[in-house]
Amino acid sequence: MISSSRPVARRRAFAAIGVAAALALPLAACGSSGDTSSMPGMDHGSKPSAASSSSASPSMSDMPGMDHMASGSGLSDSQDGYRLAPKDTAPLSGNQAAYRFTVTGPDGKPVTDFTVDQTKRMHFYAIRADLTGFQHVHPTMAADGTWSANLSSLAPGSWRMFASFTPNTGTGKGKDLVLSRTATVPGDFAKTPLPAPATVTQVDGYTVTVKGEPTAGMAHPMTVSVAKEGKPVTDLEPYLDTYAHLTGFHEGDAAFAHLHPTTKVTGGHGGPALTFHAELPTSGNWRLFLQFQTGGKLHTAALTLRVG
Structure with a gap:
C-alpha cells in the first residue's frame, strides 16, 4: 500500500492497535511502474505461482465458495450487512477488461452513495494468491x-479482489x-x-x-526514504492526496492492510522521507506495495516485510 473530505489516516475495522517507536523494515528488491495505479509486471517469474505459502495447497480463503467462512483483514465478502457481489458469472480471463460488482446494503439493495476517501469513492485491489501480481485501480459506478x-x-x-469503501448513508455511514x-x-x-526480505529496493x-x-x-511509525543516483528525492508529487500510498498483503x-500515511501534503513537492502508521496485526511475511509519483509518472515498488 496514502487532502480529501475525510482524514487521510483511515481506521480499518480489523485493525485497532496503538503506536510505538521507529522500526527497521525488510524489503525485497522488486518493483515496476505504470501510468495508472495498476501494477503490471509484478510477476517474479515468467510463470507465477497460485500459492502464497511454502505449502503446495491453497489457503482456505482461496477455495471457491469459502468467502463467507473467511475471516480476518478484509477476507470476507460481507460485513455489518454489506456484501460484495460480482455481476458476472463467467470465469475471469487473462485479458479481463473489467471486474463488475455491486455493494449491497443491509436492505439487500445496491449502495450508490459513498464517501470520498483519498480523492476516490472506491479503491479496488487485485492480488494474486502468491502475492506476485498486484493492481490498484479506481472503479467507475453506473x-x-x-x-x-x-x-x-x-x-x-x-x-x-478487494473493495475498500465507506458508505455515506445508511446504518454503515x-x-x-x-x-x-x-x-x-x-x-x-x-x-x-517471495523474494527474501531486505532493507533497500530499487x-x-x-x-x-x-x-x-x-x-x-x-x-x-514507519519511515520510508526515496533517493535517486545517491541524492535525496524532493520532487514527489501528490498521489491520492498523499506523497505515497502503501498497501500490504x-x-x-x-x-x-492499508498503512496510513502521516506525512502531510504541503505542496507539489515531497520527500525524501515519508512516514506511515503501520498496522500489521499478524506475524509472518507481508508483501507491501509502495506507490509514488514523479513527473506525472506512477512508480510501484514491492517490499517484503517480516513481522515477528
Whole structure:
C-alpha cells in the first residue's frame, strides 16, 4: 500500500492497535511502474505461482465458495450487512477488461452513495494468491450501483479482489469497510516464492529505503526514504492526496492492510522521507506495495516485510 473530505489516516475495522517507536523494515528488491495505479509486471517469474505459502495447497480463503467462512483483514465478502457481489458469472480471463460488482446494503439493495476517501469513492485491489501480481485501480459506478474495475492482464492462478469503501448513508455511514472475493484465472502456472526480505529496493532508478522493527499486534511509525543516483528525492508529487500510498498483503491468506500515511501534503513537492502508521496485526511475511509519483509518472515498488 496514502487532502480529501475525510482524514487521510483511515481506521480499518480489523485493525485497532496503538503506536510505538521507529522500526527497521525488510524489503525485497522488486518493483515496476505504470501510468495508472495498476501494477503490471509484478510477476517474479515468467510463470507465477497460485500459492502464497511454502505449502503446495491453497489457503482456505482461496477455495471457491469459502468467502463467507473467511475471516480476518478484509477476507470476507460481507460485513455489518454489506456484501460484495460480482455481476458476472463467467470465469475471469487473462485479458479481463473489467471486474463488475455491486455493494449491497443491509436492505439487500445496491449502495450508490459513498464517501470520498483519498480523492476516490472506491479503491479496488487485485492480488494474486502468491502475492506476485498486484493492481490498484479506481472503479467507475453506473447509476444502478454497478461498479466496473478496469484491470490489466491477469496471470493464471487464484486472485483475490478487494473493495475498500465507506458508505455515506445508511446504518454503515462513516464505517471504513474492506470486502473481498476470490476469482480464478485459468491457465498454467508455477509456484514463485517471495523474494527474501531486505532493507533497500530499487524501482525505475529510484532507491527506496525503509527503517523499522515490526511487531505483530502493535502499530508502529514507519519511515520510508526515496533517493535517486545517491541524492535525496524532493520532487514527489501528490498521489491520492498523499506523497505515497502503501498497501500490504499477508503471505498465506492475502489478508489486507492499508498503512496510513502521516506525512502531510504541503505542496507539489515531497520527500525524501515519508512516514506511515503501520498496522500489521499478524506475524509472518507481508508483501507491501509502495506507490509514488514523479513527473506525472506512477512508480510501484514491492517490499517484503517480516513481522515477528
